[in-house]
Amino acid sequence: MLVDFKELPDTARIWIYQANRSFTSEELDEIKNKLEAFITQWTAHGADLKAGFDIKYKRFITIALDQDMNQATGCSIDASVHFIQQLETDYKVDLMDKMNVSYKQGEFVAYKTLTDFRKMAKNRSVSPNTIVFNNLVTNIAEYKTDWEVPAKDSWHNRFLN
Template identity: 45%
Template structure:
């Protein structure tokens, strides 16, 4: 299976954030299943050139070089089904977009968006708190704009208005 380093920066990415840290055994199985999924992933009969990596034991990232072949509705549906199955098999939620991931020293923490916003309002978090912007859409964005300060991400809309 290809790695992200083998794909061009314009490759499309989808980030699935787990609601908990994955074990090494789970990661190994997810990566193995990911290899099988990508080997069989196609769009209208054309093989798709993709890669899957588990990052920080909490994010499963799928990348696709769309210059080789573009994703279609059906191929995207297949990938969503693949991640739904992973979630079911490992009892993790990979689809809760209201959980904000942020860095505290060397660990990654999660909070519901409303609680994260409260922490910004009461000053526990600042515009410089490091967050994970799971809305990036390309591999270049993933490499350069995924782990950023609140002020440099969509998360800035959660800042109190007086900041």
Template identity: 45%
Template sequence: MFVDYKSISNDAKVWVYPSSRKFYPTEIEEIEEKIKTFVESWKVESENFKASYQFLYNRFIVLVAEDETAALTNVDIDASVTFILQLQETYKVELLDKMNVCFKQGEHVQYKELKDFKKLLKNRAVTAKTIIFDNLINNKEDLENFWEITIEDSWYNRFLK
């Protein structure tokens, strides 16, 4: 069942899908409607299942699901991945590549391949204080507290040396 994001517990599971490009203003309403429709129909057979989403920076699709009272199965996870693959195809973006790096440059969110990001670090185009998005977080609490962090506080800090 779709619920307001604020009503989801902090230990709810989270999946962050970064887009390889910012979505165009003309796409956003349609994408949000598709995401909401998916979440509303996701695991509909379970009365206790609660799920929501966030669409952040016009670039990140975040699915959030409480699975304590209605455990997510492989079929449920497959359904979400299938949905994300459909969005990739429709909007000609990459959403499933977790090895690309998203970070802030001023107010803009950048998306780079890891090898290009390492070059930016080497050339000091980004610094230890640059805000990075840790898209490997696992729950809502981490999303709210540890998703946007400095490079020096992230696992990417190993590339600073």
């Protein structure tokens, strides 16, 4: 059951997928349509899942699930992963690699491998105040407060010393 992302409770579970490049406007329109179709039919053992999605900065896809209605199961999580993998294939983009870092450079979002980000931190090309995206947040409440934060306030801090 597709619902507006803004209508989901702060306790809703989320999964964040960051792309290794920005999507074009045309791709974003297609991806939104595909997300709507997927979430509309997404179920757990035949039971509807109350879910929504958010896309930010033309590169982050966030799927949220209100687990108060029905919880995700192994099969439903597998279905969502297969859906994301199909997007990777369709748009020749990487969405599943968690070993990469996105951060803000002014108004732009940059994307680096963890190794490159570590080197940039060592060379002071990024600072404790550099805004990073903490894709490890697990619910909408954390997404609102702890997703887009200074590096010093996230797991990225370990590379700044």
